[in-house]
Amino acid sequence: MYNVLVADDEPRHRRGIADMIKKLRPEYRIFMVKDGLEALSIIEDNRIDIILTDIRMPNMDGLTLIEHMAARKKPVKIVILSVYGNFDYARQALKLGAFDYLLKPLEAKSLSEILDKLDVALEKDRLSFQDGANLRRKLNxxxxxxxxxxxxxxxxxxxxxxxxxxxxxxxxxxxxxxxxxxxxxxxxxxxxxxxxxxxxxxxxxxxxxxxxxxxxxxxxxxxxxxxxxxxxxxxxxxxxxxxxxxxxxxxxxxxxxxxxxxxxxxxxxxxxxxxxxxxxxxxxxxxxxxxxxxxxxxxxxxxLVFYDEIAYNPEKPSLRMVSAGTGIAEALARLDRDKAARNLDVLIQKLTEGDYPAPAHLKDCVLYALVNEVKGSEAILRHEEASNFISEMEFQIPACESLEEVRTRAVHYLHRIIESIEQRKDNKSGRIINLCRTYLEEHYMEDLSLEFVAKQFFFSPTYFSSFFKQHTTMTFTEYLLRLRMDKAKELLQDGEQKISGIALSVGFRDAGYFTRVFKRETGFLNGQRKGKIIFRRSLIIWLFLRTNFRQSFHK
The missing domain is CATH 3.30.70.270 (Reverse transcriptase/Diguanylate cyclase domain)
Structure with a gap:
């Protein structure tokens, strides 16, 4: 089984290449990154046998990645992904030590052929190294x-x-x-x-x-x-x-x-x-x-360790304690890094009570808990990200050579899971707030209430009220009122519409109430002539107010 890293800044291309490789080589472990910097981070912690990398990527392109790999003298086969117009880049990549190149858009037949070539080359390298090692063993x-x-x-x-x-x-x-x-x-x-x-x-x-x-x-x-x-x-x-x-x-x-x-x-x-x-x-x-x-x-x-002096029971069961029994899941739900680390210590303490279990048992249990946490967070994490987390942990945790390293690695992954959840929640919250703003822009003239709008987005009124203020710095009522006043100002600029018509247009059923609210909120409503509102302030002041109001509205 080989470890393959796919580097491409286009998520659709990256996912498509990974899926094609998985179909052709189900036994391969696949990592996906968006640029060369992320690739180096994965390579630092994982043995990578094959890299398929796009040439043009942000932060670090494919050619620079090849140069870094050459400097590190890592035994890895690199395949460049190139479009028809980038043959010069492909030739340069081959000079730098790339194994081969493939043309995009990628075809299954071409990928299958290059994987066959890679299999042969990697096996040849393995046998060559093995023959040399065998010879040295015989001599020495x-x-x-x-x-x-x-x-x-x-x-x-x-x-x-x-x-x-x-x-x-x-x-x-x-x-x-x-x-x-x-x-x-x-x-x-x-x-x-x-x-x-x-x-x-x-x-x-x-x-x-x-x-x-x-x-x-x-x-x-x-x-x-x-x-x-x-x-x-x-x-x-x-x-x-x-x-x-x-x-x-x-x-x-x-x-x-x-x-x-x-x-x-x-x-x-x-x-x-x-x-x-x-x-x-x-x-x-x-x-x-x-x-x-x-x-x-x-x-x-x-x-120096004598068997007679140790408190060790390798047959002690791993207990396969699920994370729910230690509070790790609750700490992740609250995005509490310190509590997640403390509850991980609780798990390790329970595993090591009395005689120590076999290291493989302990590592298996910690890995089991971490994988459960990632799977439990899949509704928030992207599927691709969750899959990468699990692939990394399944390789890294069993490779740990001490209990302290297991703890350090596990805490590292707990922190990364929390960071990803925070990013996803922030992005999701931003999208929801934008949808709320769009909804209010389209329906401000209707008879709206906090309860009604909360229901449209499947929130309880109490939570929606808190959520809305947290992301707009205004209560729902303040926001809706400011929006209606802003729309009313736009309608007032032509000076021709009746106050009753404007009131209805911005969601007020009572023109008198609208007048009082407008005057209270703006201080700029003065006089009437033939049933029409006469705008007594200069247009410059109105534009100034509207511009500043919109800027504060959308911060």
């Missing part, structure tokens, strides 16, 4: 590759009778002892070392482990197959672990600090219990060492 491994395979299967309890017999023949010196596992921080490795350099470092590390142990018995270190960068060490000794936990703990902790200082890597050591017969019981000690490594998810990496 202290234990031959086949023997590492046998040992890895044995510790996982997967060996056949023939393989167990072969292990006894290859390693006849094993008796009682224990398993120690060493692991490094993957992100640090990726930032500091090339794969070849790290393989060489692991070879040296195995030699250092022999020197540090100084144990009264044989020691065997090897790369644990399928769990890079984990190094397994079998220690065969008649001594119990007590001497190591007391006499050598400080020496191992100093070694961990030394690796950090000299190589920039965080080393964690997990130790399983001593067993009397390694041939038959090593898988048990291995599982305990592996659980000791998992425990650092809670207590922090870069330390």
């Amino acid at each position: 491994s202290a234990v031959p590759v086949y023997e590492q395979h046998l040992l890895s299967r044995w510790l996982r309890g997967s060996s056949s009778e023939e393989e167990l017999l072969e292990i006894r023949n290859l390693f006849p010196f094993l008796s009682g002892g224990f398993v120690m596992l060493a692991t490094f921080h993957k992100r640090e490795i990726a930032e500091i070392y090339t794969p070849q350099d790290f393989e060489e470092l692991k070879v040296s590390f195995k030699s250092w482990m022999r020197e540090i142990h100084q144990m009264p018995g044989p020691l065997l270190s090897f790369n644990l197959e399928g769990e890079d960068p984990v190094i397994g060490t079998l220690v065969s000794t008649a001594e119990s672990l007590e001497w190591m936990m007391t006499r050598d703990r400080e020496q191992f902790e100093q070694f961990i600090h030394q690796v950090r200082a000299e190589f920039g890597l965080t080393l964690t050591l997990g130790v399983g219990n001593w067993v009397a017969d390694l041939y038959n019981e090593a898988p048990q000690s291995f599982e305990e060492a592996r659980k000791a490594l998992e425990y650092v998810f809670y207590e922090g990496a870069g330390r």
Whole structure:
């Protein structure tokens, strides 16, 4: 499965391309952005294999995005989307390192062909990297590759009778002892070392482990197959672990600090219990060492952890607690960031009461709660935005390497969900207010009431009154009266209409009442002649009033 990012500033084009890819490759995970800046933000937190990007976009165009990717040396295939008139841009993109280009409007056949080419290229890259890694492992491994395979299967309890017999023949010196596992921080490795350099470092590390142990018995270190960068060490000794936990703990902790200082890597050591017969019981000690490594998810990496010293129950159920049980949903509904974070802490606290559960269980539960919140907010969030949130979280939360990172990531997504809800509500409120204004512009001459207009927009009168004033700075009655007075001023300018006719035209049934209200609101109504209202102020004053009134009306 590959991760694909579609960058296009036209929402319809962006959605259409994503839908076409989804039909052709249902297993692909798709991210959508509107420009290069958003693309870089997604790439920062996600592994992206393929980028389909338009050339012309605001903020950062497709060519600049390619340049950024080249500078970062990210292993990603970039396909440029170009219209017929932009061949020069497409050629420039290819020079910068783009994989290929497609012409817009995009056709399913062309997209299918380019996806086939991408599949072949990505698989070729994968095999090339794998072949190089295999070769380096064969050259650098202290234990031959086949023997590492046998040992890895044995510790996982997967060996056949023939393989167990072969292990006894290859390693006849094993008796009682224990398993120690060493692991490094993957992100640090990726930032500091090339794969070849790290393989060489692991070879040296195995030699250092022999020197540090100084144990009264044989020691065997090897790369644990399928769990890079984990190094397994079998220690065969008649001594119990007590001497190591007391006499050598400080020496191992100093070694961990030394690796950090000299190589920039965080080393964690997990130790399983001593067993009397390694041939038959090593898988048990291995599982305990592996659980000791998992425990650092809670207590922090870069330390020596003995299985006997931890309060850890990997079989503890995840509880799959829905978000409604923690108050997160209510906090999101109120757009309360602090309360959402506090209620997330409540969820994590409940999950970690007593013995700690397996990290995967805890992360699964937190992810489950977050996804529920996004789905519960789909009525407010755009479908595309909700889908992107879920795709990101399903990738990011399981990848967290500590409880603190889970919390930080989860709070980050809660804040982003609230921000999106706020934006959507603001936009929706603006649209509703504009519709209300339009409705009043068209119906001001009718017998309108707050209750009647609220019903037209499916609001309760109380809520509509508060909502209207919040977004116009006037009460509904004030707004309608100002609107009617403004319309009356326009009609009064010709000086020919009867006051009774103008009153009816702007929603007043009683001409006398209209006269009193108009004079009170404007102070400019004076005298009558032959039943007609004579406008006694200059036109300039009227225009000035009308202009200023309209400006304040629509702020």
